[in-house]
Amino acid sequence: MEHIVFEKINAEKSLLKYHKGEFIFKEGTNTYGVYCLLKGKVKLVKRGEDGRDHILRLYRTGDILGYRSLFGTSGYNASAVAIEDCEVSFIDREVFLQNLEDNYFLTFEMLKIFAKELKRTDIHLTNLAQKPVRERAAEALLFIHQTYGFTEDGKTLNASFSREEIATIVGTATESIIRVLSDFNKDGLIELNGKEIAIPNITKLEKVATL
Known part of the structure; x- marks a missing residue:
């Protein structure tokens, strides 16, 4: 399902490159848009109360980054960091939201991605509590x-x-x-x-x- 959204973003892309260790976006900064990982590996990290950066998710080629913060006003809720040299395509926030408004099918695919993410989070939290x-x-x-x-x-x-x-x-x-x-x-x-x-x-x- 993600490849459908990926292709839509890729059609209106701006190509960006990041070196290993560079931030693609930082926690708390304004949400400028969403990213598709064309090449490389990325980790999503969040600074914990213990001062450590906790890895929340790992991304690979074809994954979409930054979409969870699209609908809020507080900026990105975590930071995306390049594990190795990466290439990403970027689509502006307003352009992407307009695409969602105009295209029911794209909106439905995004809801599927949200559901998949929530399921993964539920499993992880259950494992932390019980295993x-x-x-x-x-x-x-x-x-x-x-x-x-x-x-x-x-x-x-x-x-x-x-x-x-x-x-x-x-x-x-x-x-x-x-x-x-x-x-x-x-x-x-x-x-x-x-x-x-x-x-x-x-x-x-x-x-x-x-x-």
Whole structure:
């Protein structure tokens, strides 16, 4: 469904490029429009009360960014940061809202995207409340795999994150995620090589996530 909205935005695009670590948009700044990720990887982060940037979502090629803040007046509710060099297409807020007003089908597709996002959020909040760190950590690694896949070796995650970043996805302390990943490594569930993480047998990790 997102590809339909993607194509509509892409038809009226302004092409923008960002380097690794650059902000595509910042939390609290005015909402100028929506973005489609044409190339690269992006993380959506929000500054928590603990001073850390918590990863809320990961984006890949074809995903739409910034749409959740379109209808408010308080600006973007989180920041989008390039994980690697990226290319995005941008459509002005007023132009996009006019497209929604004129095109029922486009509006319906956007509602589907909102529903998908809300479902994902509900599942994440339920897991935070009910599942132990070990299971949530397994889910986080599977989530990264589902988003970015493996490299050519067929087992190494095609995106690297620091232990602190993984901890914010899981919703735990960095020390806890270091300990859990070390346990996973000892158990043969993953293989650690610096920031790179390999999953030699994804079925075994899926079993941990669903205990």
